[in-house]
Amino acid sequence: MNAAIFTKSAKGLILASGLIAASSIMGYAQDAPVALGAQATSPLSAMYSGGPSGITTLGGHSFDLTAGNSISLGNGQSVSFAGSWANATGAYLLLNSANTYLWYDQTVVGNVTLTFSDGTTQSTDLMVGGNLREWRTGAGFTVNLIADPAAAQVWSGTATDGSAAVIDMLTISLDGTKTLTSVTVNDTNGWGALAILLAGLTISTPDPAPAPQPTCSRPGNSCNTPAAENSQAQKWLPSTTATTPATAPIDKHTTNGHHSK
Structure with a gap:
């Protein structure tokens, strides 16, 4: 295993942006998996033995792991994803840490900040x-x-060295009334070799409203039988052509002021 990816100390900002159409692949109807892009450089295959890959479902949500890499954030680093997710109901992150020694227990080492189109933000500490x-x-x-x-x-197995390994999913619930425009993961830790690992991200949005279906008052499926469909065909419907009412004949004698006797 390449330990170098877990010992970064240089501070920096990794920024990845793109519209949802460019950075996401539609999975489940309610999930918009976000591709981590070129900033993901830590191979999952160097960490996990037989780990998940491709477009995969973990914890009931769809993630895009086709690139096969995760993002490793060292002290002071961050990564951001931009898009437009209308009425987002949740953000789901495959998130763990490395070099998480016992002295870090109960320490806040980062946060996930969500930004909305109205300029408001929502932040979740990573403890x-x-x-x-x-x-x-x-x-x-x-x-x-x-x-x-x-x-x-959401996944358990072994690391490439044979030791036990896991992947966890962090759920951030949203009320579904705003448009989410950015997801940022920040490593705010200032000392030691701890690294925050992001392996996947997906945003949930409401299911599209189903098309209205015609009602049927007949028993069973008899509304869909050939006879029933024929009986409702246009040719049997009453004509909607407007008719011109007949006009009464005009008495020419009453129009010129003369009357016959």
């Missing part, structure tokens, strides 16, 4: 032992438990 834990739970001397119900394990 070790709360909603963030070590990805390689078999490493030893690391924080391997999460207590926040918003974070849940």
